[in-house]
Amino acid sequence: MPHVNALPTRGEIEAEYRKVAFIGGIYSNYLALEAALRMLAPLRVDAVYALGDFGAFGPYPDRTLELLQKHGIPCIQGNYEEALSSGAEDCHCGYTDPRDNHFARLSYDYTAAHTAPEHKRWMAGLPLARRIRIGASEVLLTHGSPRRINEFLWQTTTPLPFIRKLLHDFECDLVACTHTGLPWHRLLDGHRGLVNVGALGRPANDGQTEVKLTVVEQDRHGLRIEVVPVAYDYETLAREMKNEGLPPEFIATISTGWWTSCLEVLPAKERAAGKF
Numbered sequence: 001m002p003h004v005n006a007l008p009t010r011g012e013i014e015a016e017y018r019k020v021a022f023i024g025g026i027y028s029n030y031l032a033l034e035a036a037l038r039m040l041a042p043l044r045v046d047a048v049y050a051l052g053d054f055g056a057f058g059p060y061p062d063r064t065l066e067l068l069q070k071h072g073i074p075c076i077q078g079n080y081e082e083a084l085s086s087g088a089e090d091c092h093c094g095y096t097d098p099r100d101n102h103f104a105r106l107s108y109d110y111t112a113a114h115t116a117p118e119h120k121r122w123m124a125g126l127p128l129a130r131r132i133r134i135g136a137s138e139v140l141l142t143h144g145s146p147r148r149i150n151e152f153l154w155q156t157t158t159p160l161p162f163i164r165k166l167l168h169d170f171e172c173d174l175v176a177c178t179h180t181g182l183p184w185h186r187l188l189d190g191h192r193g194l195v196n197v198g199a200l201g202r203p204a205n206d207g208q209t210e211v212k213l214t215v216v217e218q219d220r221h222g223l224r225i226e227v228v229p230v231a232y233d234y235e236t237l238a239r240e241m242k243n244e245g246l247p248p249e250f251i252a253t254i255s256t257g258w259w260t261s262c263l264e265v266l267p268a269k270e271r272a273a274g275k276f
Contacts, residue, residue, distance in 0.1 A: 007129045007146045010171055014074075016133040017046040019217040021228075022141075024051045024178025025078070027201025028058030028111065032211045033067050035232035036200055043228070045215060049130070051178045052078020052143040054123075055111035056091065057201055058237060058254075059244040065119045077126045078143040078179065079150045083108070084115055085124035094150035094179075097264035104262065106247055135218025137173040137191040144179040146170040153177055153196055155184035156269040163194045174223065176216070181205070181259075182270060183212050183227045190222020198227065203257040205266075205274040209234045210257075 021040055026033055040048060050073050055061035068075060077085075079092040091108040095101050128149065130141040144151035146166055163186060166175055175194045182205065183198025197214035198204055204212055210229035217224045234254050241251045249260040258275040259266075266274070 007140075007142065007170065011129065011131045011140075013131045013133050013138065015047065018135060019043075019045045019215065020132065020134055020139075021045040021048045022051060022176055022178075022195075022197040022214045022216065023048065023073075023200050024197040024214075025053045025056075025181055025199030025201045026050065026064050027053060027056045027199065028061045028064050029201040029211065029232075029237060030058075030060065030063035030067060031234075031237050032200050032230055032232040033064055036213055036230045037067070037071060039228075039230065043215060047132075048073050049132070049141055049176075050075040051141060051176065051197060052076050052126075052149075053080045053178065053199075053201070054078070055080050055084065055115055056107045057246075057250055059114075059240045059246060061111050061115045062119060065115070065122070069122070074130065075126050076130055076141055076143060077123065077128050077149070080108075080111065081123035081126055082149055084112060085120050092150055094144070094148075094152060095262070095265055100262050100264045103247065103249065107250070110244070110246060131172070134174070134216055134223065135191065137218070137223055138171075139174045139176055139216070140170055140172040142175060142177050145177055146175060150179065152180050152265060153194065154180055154267050154270055155182070155186075155196070157267050158186070158194070160186065160188065164188065166194065167192060174216075183214055185214075185225045187223065187225075191218075193223075195225055200230065202253055202259075205257070205259040205270075207257040207275065209255070
């Protein structure tokens, strides 16, 4: 079973920064990760954190894991890391629709078969959450939410009272999460709120082949949150996905920027913003 219990309300703050880049949902897109790491130096970030789901969707999952370890990027578990490291039969993605689960199964089976045992052991040692400080704000890093590793927090269905309750219950100023694949944020004031950092592994269902990472920075007004597009060699990735026998629906998303699978989980407004 996936982790369903809430995270501990308190934890050690491991570091303090002014400007941090967050990477969510890499989904085996090692080419996008390489491109992101190249562009971060000019952005002058103090640190880079990865919020889970390093495999899935794309080819050669070990390549992404090797890059994360080579560059010493601090990581947390996503549902993929929890599932792979425990030998689970499915990805614990949290889908309920049969079509979503069909594609999730294809993705998970490929990733499980192509992830080295030593990498699965490494995943098992990753924490479920981390706490850092950005300026005056204590930031809780999670995958889905502090309540559940595979909870989907969408912009149109996550009201302000719910965000306030998360901040109160888990004793933080900002929750940073991913899992949905779509970046968004909502601040209650200058330094408190929630940021979904999006996904680096596939486009944000916006018709653009670029993928996204998110930078959070303390400035004189509070927190400044910027979604940064990352251009990469998506044509090579699409060819490699085809060569590995991954579903054509996945390849179409990489090539066009529109989601063609795992659509049923989307709330009405998020789905209406896409093509399908």
